[in-house]
Amino acid sequence: MTATPKAEKERRLTYAQAIREALVEEMERDPSLLLLGEDIGEPGGVFGVTQGLLQRFGAERVLDTPISEEAVIGTALGAALLGVPTVAEIMFSDFATLAMDQIVNQAAKFRYMTGGRTSAPFVIRMVTGTAGATAAQHSQSLEAWFTATPGLKVVTASTPADAKGLLKSAIRDPDPVLFFEHKLLYNSRGAVPAGVDSLIPLGEGRVAREGSDVTLVAYLYMLPRALKAAEALAGEGISVEVWDPRTLVPFDRAGLRRSLEKTGRLVIVQEAPRRNGFCAEIAAIAAEEFFPLLKAPIKRVCGTNTPMPYAPELEQFVIPDEERIAAGVREVMRNAVRSASGS
Amino acid sequence: MQSLASYTPAFLKELYRKMVLIRRFEERAAELRSLGYIPGFLHPYIGQEAVAVGACAALGPHDYITSTHRGHGHILARGGDPRYMYAELFARRDGYNRAKGGSLHIANIELGIIGANGIVGGGIPIAVGAGLALKQARQIAVHHPDDPRARRADGVAVTFFGDGASNQGAFHESLNLAALWRLPVIFICENNLYGEFTPQHKHQTIRDIATRASSYAIPGLIADGNDVLDVYRVVSKAAEDARKGRGPTLVECKTYRHRGHYEGDMGQYRPAEEVAFWLEADPIKNYRRLLLAGAICTEDELRALDQAVEQELEEAVAFAKASPHPAPEEALEDVFVESYGGRALL
Structure with missing residues (x-):
């Protein structure tokens, strides 16, 4: 990151690179931030989004998990309730169905059920949408389900710049945030601001x-x-x-x-x-x-x-x-x- | 039953007092519900007091618990204040959850109570997450000893659940994950022989749920869940392992609930001789006998402890009765944190 401000301003990243940059910057900013997910470490994620993060931050912060969506989301929630922010990845948003208790009954309601006395600062990255012949269980767009559950914030990032700025806001947000990323956007390119604090607030179209x-x-x-x-x-x-x-x-x-x-x-x-x-x-x-x-x-x-x-x-x-x-x-x-x- | 010599009288008396506190809290709650003070469900912990009290006696200030439907006992054993608990059950503003949770959701992170839970098995993965945070605290303690989170570097997470929950996917996923990452988590299964209305032999093919630990290559221990000192001994062992980085333990406590699944369920699906057997094995009655036989205290001293509990609960009920009802508009608060004024996003 030694580029001149002008070069930074003009640099173009893919959507996947922008997400990775947001994760890197936020992990550097908050040394307690943890990533969890299936195949996010050594393999770098099915879509390569988390490539290099294991090598950079170590296995104590980039946690490859078993294929156990319910336990993974519950674990991310439990850590967050103790003040350890987490970003969990659901490899295909279709698999969120396996974690619905933890997302809908637990995470969404913890703050409310406890009369505002707890908060769960964590993000679930949901890889969503069609990708060409991925068929019925790897292609769904389920975002509306989660908007029907009060207590969850739902982010849909559509450009590389938004992906970075919104993910950073989601990570710093004190509430559970579901962050939808579209598979067919991962290779799309666009200008992405470089600053560590280039946040895009949630709630602004x-x-x-x-x-x-x-x-x-x-x-x-x-x-x-x-x-x-x-x-x-x-x-x-x-x-x-x-x-x-x-x-x-x-x-x-x-x-x-x-x-x-x-x-x-x-x-x-x-x-x-x-x-x-x-x-x-x-x-x-x-x-x-x-x-x-x-x-x-x-x-x-x-x-x-x-x-x-x-x-x-x-x-x-x-x-x-x-x-x-x-x-x-x-x-x-x-x-x-x-x-x-x-x- | 075991030798009392290794414990201080104060410790032994406190175990008794806590069990009586839970028993009487629950009996009064049932009465108060029938009088109309409690609008929601109650799942009384009566009969299982030795599990919560024995287990929580093995815990320290930096430990965390997740609880169940039948959670009042765990919360009281962990230091919950009966005043705020009754206020919550009464749906009053001074309740632990400001009247937004009720019996199934009482929580207080400062006391290490991550929460009761309305979903069978729902708290188990959350405790794994607490275990992960506590494991991270060990790292923080090494690299940043001044960070306040370093204080909980010796912490363990305990999750209570029943025999019914041991059939949930969340249980198996959580044991596997905690074992894999060697997290400081103690899984305490209170096997009270019934998953809601269904006897154990009709919901699983095993008798000893502790055997499920072997699938995850972790220790599986069995405690007499009606013997507070046995529970304390077994959970202490599990806690020591967890604190030393040796990973999780599954502890099965064999116990029984004296009443139905919830207040109002007469429990008629249970054979009379089974109920009679377990009433005879009452954890408080037997422990009382043990204290007297061991000359730890006199009948008068125990009566004084009983009376102190009554006094405390009397005051707690009065506190709850005096606590205001929430204003209806408070329903819109606490959905989110301050970034949006905490209110529901319409």
Whole structure:
């Protein structure tokens, strides 16, 4: 880290490198911070995110665990309750199902059940989403489940810079945080600030592309797809503002409102199945609180209500692509025209 | 039963007082519930007092426990204050959990009580995490002796659970992990012969749960869970191993609950002769006899201890009755820490 400030400012990292940098910086900052997970040490993680950390920090801080998700999450929680911050990795978020007691009944509720007298400062890194033929038990997008459990914060990092800044905030946060990382983003590149204190606060969304006709909400792997759709739609004369909530809990209502004040139209994209996805919550917030700002009905563009199939062509059919996102935006624009001409 | 000569009279009397405190706390709680003071569940610890008291007598100020549904005994044995416990059971603001937890969730980290637990086996992995933190404290003590966490470098984590929990995946995962990392954890199984309403022989094929330790290459010890000194002796041995870095131990305490699974369950699924046998093996009655036979104290002294317990509990109940109810809006507090005002994120 001897680069000049200018070089640091311009340096580009992959999403995986950005996550690793956040872990390294936070482990250096707090010598008690521990990492736990299956194959995170010697193998450096299935996706290489934790490569080199064992060598750098030693086996007492980078703990390879057995395949025991429930015990791993309970262990991370127990250490955190004694003031030892931990970051546990769930290799595929599908495996969080094996640790649901510790996440939902224990971690989420400890502070509340004890009347605010305890806190559990720990992070669960959840590797999520499709990755091309990973099929039904290694591809799910389960983030909405956890948003339905009060006591958990839910972060969805979609760019390398966000991955670093949000993970650092999550680690320093005094509450349990679930940090969702998308497999298909690990190799994406972007500028990443170098500073040890380059934190992005939880609860602040980000305008990923400015626009004036319609607000397109997207996160994780749907964000790059939404940006491509927005670029294509610009050629058709539709100005799309792409807005990334960055954290689902806490959710940046004010940020969404600011965007809707500009556009008056809302399309929400998610990779997860449509039914009870976080899209539905965003749509409900907009309908309840921002209705006067809306010029057209809200549109959701979501995964289908199916398990994830294996065949690549089936998988691509199930999750929204650029064309389906663009079609959703066009529909909202048409609806707006129709309602305007009908009045 | 064993020789009393190796213990001080004060120590022996304190074991008696703690067991009576638990017994009478629970009997009064049942009464108070029937009078309408306690809105929620109660899972009385009556009959198992020797386990909590014997085990916690082997613990020091830097040790931690996780507990169970049937947790009042562990909390009292670990130094919990009956005033704040009754206040919690009454759902009052002065309760340990400010009326947000109730019987199944009483916790106080300062006392080393990580918490009772409403999920069977839920506390076991958490104790493994406490063990990991305590193992880290040993490192901190070497490299940063001034760090306050170095103080707990000799700490052990104890997790209490029942025979029912020994069939949960969390139990097996936790034993494996604690054994693998040689963590200072003591797994104390209170085998009271019933997993909720189901007798042991209908929920597992073994009689001695301690044998499950062999799957994880750790010691598995059996204690007479109705003999407070036997529990103390066995848990002391496990604690010494844990403190010296020799890793975890599984301790099985054979015991019995005098009442049903919860207050209101009449326990009619239990054969009368079995109940009679175990009532005869009452840990307090027998220990009382032992103290008298060993001339550790007189009948009068024991009566005085009993009366002091009654006095303490009388005051605790009065304290709880006087404690205010929470304001309904307090339901929105304590979801998160101060970063968001601690309130529910709507």
